[in-house]
Amino acid sequence: MSRPSRLETLPTPALVLDTERLDRNLQRLAARTAMLGVALRPHMKTAKSIDVARRAFPGEPGPITVSTLAEADYFAGYGFHDLTYAVGIAPHTAERAMRLRKDGVDIKLLLDTVEQAVFVGEAGRAAGVTPSAFIEIDCDSHRGGLLAHDPKLLEVAAALRANGVAIAGVLTHAGESYALDTPEALEAAAENERAVAVDAAERLRAAGFACPIVSIGSTPTAHFAKSMDGVTEMRAGVYMFFDLVMHGVGVCSTDDLALSVLSTVIGAKPEKGWIMIDAGWMALSRDRGTAAQRVDQGYGLVCDLDGRVYRDLVVAAASQEHGTLAIRSGSLEPLPDLPVGAKVRILPNHACATGSQHERYHVVSGSEGMVTAEWPRIRGW
Structure with a gap:
């Protein structure tokens, strides 16, 4: 990309990579293997x-x-x-x-x-x-x-x-x-x-x-x-990158997850407790790896634009190009007010599977909100 842009201006869905978290994760295991x-x-x-x-x-x-x-x-x-x-x-x-x-x-x-x-x-x-x-x-x-x-x-x-x-x-x-x-x-x-x-x-x-x-x-x-x-x-x-499966295993916290999918709110059915986004399984993958864990994260955990997790808000359902956000079953958390056009970020169940749905990373560092680079990914066999 020719010049930095704001994260909220990206067409969605888009794969976002936080290099601050990436570098921290890389250094953590490099130090551990060196110690061992x-x-x-x-x-x-x-x-x-x-x-x-x-x-x-x-x-x-x-x-x-x-x-x-x-x-x-x-x-x-x-x-x-x-x-x-x-x-x-x-x-x-x-x-x-x-x-x-x-x-x-x-x-x-x-x-x-x-x-x-x-x-x-x-x-x-x-x-x-x-x-x-x-x-x-x-x-x-x-x-x-x-x-x-x-x-x-x-x-x-x-x-x-x-x-x-x-x-x-x-x-x-x-x-x-x-x-x-x-x-x-x-x-x-x-x-x-x-x-x-x-x-x-x-x-x-x-x-x-x-x-x-x-x-x-x-x-x-x-x-x-x-x-x-x-x-x-x-x-x-x-x-x-880590992901929600690794979080469920106990290897990392959600603050360590370096990969997310940026998505836009495209509708709502408040009577059903639903918010619709433009990221379905084509953007998130069909991986439901957390379903067998103590906490089922649906098709992904929802964050705001800065990467802060909305408590108990998950992608509860996914079709090809639609995702349905809902409060986790049994939770008393209110559904957040996310109007049409609002942007959210989805933390994936399985980073490998979600990454494979995309051709490039949109690179940010921490919560600065600036996309400073686009990194291509290799695909195929």
Whole structure:
């Protein structure tokens, strides 16, 4: 954008990013991982933005995690050459990743089967490069990966060696930590994540396989881990922005949420206790991640233009381009007086999902109300 503008003048819906909160969140986890003695490999799946990446690495590009090869191509083009592609590999993605590796990008893949080891090796030979891959470890039955005690762990390692694929190490993700909400439970999940990953690494080493990297990570466990003994790096992504799910887990306060969607009031039905806005699920996403938590935030929590939360006012319903604001069920708070044309900001349930609905960030700092920049986001796969 050519010159700064006021937040209230933006066409809506618009994605707003508060850099004051972003920087505070970045510094918080960077300091924590430094204290624990592990490298931080931020996951860029939430931000999908070179401008955000440069806030995380103000000096020079550092190690990052990506969730799509579109992200890998994009960040590599800006000098980020130490990448972990933390999604299980398929034949076509292996071939595409090897083209990046041939161009000098140290992209490490993720797999948990002998079949994947075979076709990754084939892709590497076809490209004339040596692939590098993590073996995914299942620490909490959340998704993919092998149990640390599974005999297949050594079978996959042997297949990697036989097919000319370097073993980068082991990688796990404590995804079930998102369902927790007490410090004790989160600390236990973090310790379990660490112990399982280290156990798998030690089993590989005892069998004669190299395991240089022990990579763990989720935003909740990253903030509640007490020990990183045996771990070399931590991955996390949504910590940059935080969201209402992370607030419900107990990792952050609403004052830490850096992302919001600016919306305009377009109508009301006071007899029903409704206020209508121009942000539906196309702007907010359909994510209802807080519905399973102690406090259901609907499709998002409503703030004024300065980011101050209206008590118990949520986006209670969403259709494609309409959102319905209402007071949370059971609350005695009055419906605020928001006339047609008034602007509100919606704090999202899931920052990754809400961000994916938009092409750019409108950048502000704190409650100043000035939009000082527009930062594009990468999309696609």
